[in-house]
Amino acid sequence: MKKLSARRRHPLAALVVLLLALAATGGLYAAFAPADKAQADVAAQSLAIDEGKKLFAVGCSSCHGLNGQGSSDGPSLVGVGSASVDFQVGTGRMPAQQPGAQVPRKKNIYTQAEIDQLAAFVASLGPGPVTPKEEQYTSTNPEDISKGGELFRTNCAQCHNFAGQGGALTKGKYAPSLEGVDAKHIYEAMQTGPQNMPSFPDTTMPEEQKKQIVAFVRHTTSDEPNPGGLTLGSLGPVTEGLFGWIFGLGTLIAVAIWVAAHTTKAKKS
Amino acid sequence: MSSASSTTTGAAKPSSTRDKPANKWEAAADWTDGRLGIYSLAKANLRKIFPDHWSFMLGEICLYSFVIIILTGVYLTLFFKPSMGEVIYNGSYVPLKGIGMSEAYASTLDISFEVRGGLLIRQIHHWAALVFVAAMLVHMMRVFFTGAFRKPREINWVFGFLLLVLGMFDGFFGYSLPDDLLSGTGIRFMEGAILAVPLVGTYLQMFLYGGEFPGHDIIPRFFTIHVLLIPGIMLGLLVAHLILVFYHKHTQWAGPGKTEKNVVGMPLMPVYMAKAGGFFFLVFGLISAISAIASINPIWAYGPYRPDQVSTDAQPDWYMGFSEGLIRVMPGWEISLWGHTLNLGVFVPLMIFPLVLVAIAVYPFIEGWITGDKREHHILDRPRNAPVRTALGAAWISLYLVLLVGGGNDLFATHLHLSINSITYFVRVGFFAVPVIVFIITKRWCLGLQRRDKEKVLHGRETGVIKRLPHGEFVEVHAQLPQKDLFKLTAHEQTQPVELPAQTDENGVARKAGALTRTRAKLSRGFYGEGSQIPKPTAEEHHEITSGHGHH
Numbered sequence: 047m048k049k050l051s052a053r054r055r056h057p058l059a060a061l062v063v064l065l066l067a068l069a070a071t072g073g074l075y076a077a078f079a080p081a082d083k084a085q086a087d088v089a090a091q092s093l094a095i096d097e098g099k100k101l102f103a104v105g106c107s108s109c110h111g112l113n114g115q116g117s118s119d120g121p122s123l124v125g126v127g128s129a130s131v132d133f134q135v136g137t138g139r140m141p142a143q144q145p146g147a148q149v150p151r152k153k154n155i156y157t158q159a160e161i162d163q164l165a166a167f168v169a170s171l172g173p174g175p176v177t178p179k180e181e182q183y184t185s186t187n188p189e190d191i192s193k194g195g196e197l198f199r200t201n202c203a204q205c206h207n208f209a210g211q212g213g214a215l216t217k218g219k220y221a222p223s224l225e226g227v228d229a230k231h232i233y234e235a236m237q238t239g240p241q242n243m244p245s246f247p248d249t250t251m252p253e254e255q256k257k258q259i260v261a262f263v264r265h266t267t268s269d270e271p272n273p274g275g276l277t278l279g280s281l282g283p284v285t286e287g288l289f290g291w292i293f294g295l296g297t298l299i300a301v302a303i304w305v306a307a308h309t310t311k312a313k314k315s
Numbered sequence: 316m317s318s319a320s321s322t323t324t325g326a327a328k329p330s331s332t333r334d335k336p337a338n339k340w341e342a343a344a345d346w347t348d349g350r351l352g353i354y355s356l357a358k359a360n361l362r363k364i365f366p367d368h369w370s371f372m373l374g375e376i377c378l379y380s381f382v383i384i385i386l387t388g389v390y391l392t393l394f395f396k397p398s399m400g401e402v403i404y405n406g407s408y409v410p411l412k413g414i415g416m417s418e419a420y421a422s423t424l425d426i427s428f429e430v431r432g433g434l435l436i437r438q439i440h441h442w443a444a445l446v447f448v449a450a451m452l453v454h455m456m457r458v459f460f461t462g463a464f465r466k467p468r469e470i471n472w473v474f475g476f477l478l479l480v481l482g483m484f485d486g487f488f489g490y491s492l493p494d495d496l497l498s499g500t501g502i503r504f505m506e507g508a509i510l511a512v513p514l515v516g517t518y519l520q521m522f523l524y525g526g527e528f529p530g531h532d533i534i535p536r537f538f539t540i541h542v543l544l545i546p547g548i549m550l551g552l553l554v555a556h557l558i559l560v561f562y563h564k565h566t567q568w569a570g571p572g573k574t575e576k577n578v579v580g581m582p583l584m585p586v587y588m589a590k591a592g593g594f595f596f597l598v599f600g601l602i603s604a605i606s607a608i609a610s611i612n613p614i615w616a617y618g619p620y621r622p623d624q625v626s627t628d629a630q631p632d633w634y635m636g637f638s639e640g641l642i643r644v645m646p647g648w649e650i651s652l653w654g655h656t657l658n659l660g661v662f663v664p665l666m667i668f669p670l671v672l673v674a675i676a677v678y679p680f681i682e683g684w685i686t687g688d689k690r691e692h693h694i695l696d697r698p699r700n701a702p703v704r705t706a707l708g709a710a711w712i713s714l715y716l717v718l719l720v721g722g723g724n725d726l727f728a729t730h731l732h733l734s735i736n737s738i739t740y741f742v743r744v745g746f747f748a749v750p751v752i753v754f755i756i757t758k759r760w761c762l763g764l765q766r767r768d769k770e771k772v773l774h775g776r777e778t779g780v781i782k783r784l785p786h787g788e789f790v791e792v793h794a795q796l797p798q799k800d801l802f803k804l805t806a807h808e809q810t811q812p813v814e815l816p817a818q819t820d821e822n823g824v825a826r827k828a829g830a831l832t833r834t835r836a837k838l839s840r841g842f843y844g845e846g847s848q849i850p851k852p853t854a855e856e857h858h859e860i861t862s863g864h865g866h867h
Contacts, residue, residue, distance in 0.1 A: 192413055192414050195410050196618070199496060203625065203626035207628050209616050213628060213725055218732075218734040220728070220729050272610055273408075273610075273613075274427075274438060274611065280613070280616060282628035285726075286612070286632070287445060288633075289609060290446055290611075294445060294605055295376070295446050298376050298446065298450070301594070301598075305590055305594055306367055306368060306372060309581065
């Protein structure tokens with residue numbers, strides 16, 4: 047010990063301590079952090095649950111509790127189902143960056159395999175909505191678009207706007223834009239009702255109707271050209287008015303100034 | 316003209332007092348003159364003088380966009396079916412295939428997707444309408460801030476104001492016609508507003524809608540109002556407005572050689588014929604270009620109206636936006652008395668809505684009463700030289716803008732990441748506070764500019780040349796303004812506040828001024844008293860400074 051304390055003022059001591067600390071952190075991280083590669087999916091359900099529990103302990107437990115029982119910082123996850131996890135983690139909303147009026151969509155940092163493991167663990171806590179299969183949310187019937195449109199205007203447009211552009215809710219909450227959202231995630235949102243959204247379980251909105259809504263949203267928010275030209279955000283008359291004032295009247299006034307400035311110069315010279 | 320002589324000499328021989336028409340055009344002109352008297356009309360009006368300033372062309376933008384609206388509107392009526400009969404859509408727009416809708420909506424979809432050029436014409440019609448009302452508002456503000464509403468133009472101010480209000484309502488009826496989800500929501504809102512009127516609300520609603528909402532009558536009725544009634548009145552007002560502009564002659568900015576009795580500018584023919592004609596095509600071209608680039612009122616995206624559906628972002632076009640703001644920020648108060656509900660949350664905004672407009676409309680008469688000025692004014696005021704008027708106008712604009720923010724509160728919330736509640740509270744306070752703050756700032760700003768003008772007149776303009784005096788002091792060299800600029804800066808007359816009549820009459824008997832007289836004197840002091848204008852430099856002051864050997 048004496049040797050150590052004698053050298054603690056050595057010029058290189060700080061560097062040594064730093065290296066030791068880095069090595070320790072890295073070592074610990076290597077020991078505890080999830081493996082880089084997803085585990086093979088063929089493992090039994092229990093294996094997925096085990097892996098999911100580990101992931102959960104790292105990414106979720108600080109708010110939702112080690113067993114998903116919830117805490118003052120996050121709700122209980124018992125009974126939310128795998129669909130909920132797939133939506134929340136798959137759209138990057140969870141793990142949440144910070145508390146606030148609403149957790150925003152952000153870049154997802156988990157692989158789909160990891161999300162499935164997390165979902166398996168959360169699903170094991172209690173029965174809930176199950177992650178949909180591809181055929182449940184993929185429509186092949188072109189008529190589904192117009193039927194879905196009617197359903198969308200009845201059930202969704204009052205918050206998400208007629209073109210799925212989103213809208214304001216009270217006190218900083220909002221209905222997010224549906225642009226670029228996966229068909230699966232739209233379906234899961236309807237199943238589970240994340241954050242401020244009401245849920246539309248199969249008992250109130252049959253699977254078929256959800257599929258039609260997904261078909262409409264995907265069609266409306268796709269990159270297909272708008273028949274009328276620029277959409278101006280598909281936000282209704284507010285942006286149209288702004289555009290009309292700035293580019294309509296604004297340009298016309300600029301033209302008027304130009305015309306007035308170019309008058310006959312007969313009197314001069 | 317020639318008509319008198321040609322009747323005496325007979326039709327067979329050309330007039331002896333006139334040369335034979337040089338060519339067929341002249342002959343045609345003679346022919347027309349004999350029947351319509353165009354020579355005297357042309358002589359009187361083709362040399363009509365108009366002064367040159369860009370702000371005098373704002374009214375032209377209104378006129379031309381109105382013409383564009385009428386032209387495109389006629390085309391749209393050829394294809395639009397103002398009917399609420401139900402049909403199943405089977406056109407080319409896939410996302411609405413097989414959906415039940417009204418004929419009005421289906422025919423608007425057909426205009427957009429099947430009729431050749433239909434969508435472009437629809438968009439020109441709608442964009443031109445937005446520009447039309449915006450241009451009218453800006454035109455009105457130009458007239459307001461320059462004092463161009465003073466005698467003899469008060470009646471024309473009222474005509475213009477009526478055109479603005481009618482334009483707003485015609486726009487409202489117009490975008491209600493396609494019976495899409497957005498416009499249906501607007502009509503529904505209007506129903507609610509009518510129902511909020513005490514006592515007669517329910518009767519009015521039944522009368523207008525011909526039954527319970529939505530009924531089958533409202534779209535055909537709006538159609539008649541939109542294409543016939545209001546445009547007819549507007550056309551009449553517009554012609555009267557223009558006749559008065561000709562009759563009064565145009566106002567002009569102060570300047571050397573410009574008086575209350577002349578107009579300095581260019582003649583209508585050929586200069587303004589060319590300018591105005593060219594400007595019409597520029598306006599038409601620009602609005603067409605915008606219509607070809609940007610979509611407006613995409614009714615196909617809104618879907619057909621159904622009373623059980625609604626979309627967020629349900630706002631009216633911008634010119635009705637301030638009424639939307641009123642309704643959005645008003646607390647939902649209700650009074651229930653003897654089994655009747657007085658819906659203040661809707662009724663109060665409904666009452667304030669016309670007041671906001673009338674406030675600006677009556678201003679010329681209020682100012683005329685305060686000043687008691689009965690003279691004609693053809694020289695415009697620079698806004699800074701009428702600080703209280705300018706401040707009141709700016710306060711009005713700020714009120715209008717605050718209400719517009721209230722009307723778009725949801726988009727401000729989502730796009731600026733704010734709480735919609737905070738915006739609404741801000742607008743509630745701002746409705747009362749912002750106009751006052753803007754009034755104070757604008758007035759002081761005007762006074763500051765007046766001081767600057769005075770400084771410039773008396774001491775010249777700053778040259779940026781720094782001179783060092785022998786004893787070491789640095790001074791900036793000021794250069795005298797040219798005579799022309801001196802004139803412009805001092806041409807305005809400064810109204811003096813009205814004095815109360817003497818407290819006692821010539822016999823020493825106490826005389827009491829009426830409440831109205833005292834109010835007027837008080838307002839007059841507020842408008843033109845010591846704190847409301849800077850005395851402009853007099854010729855003596857200027858002479859004293861420029862002739863003496865001051866250090867300037």
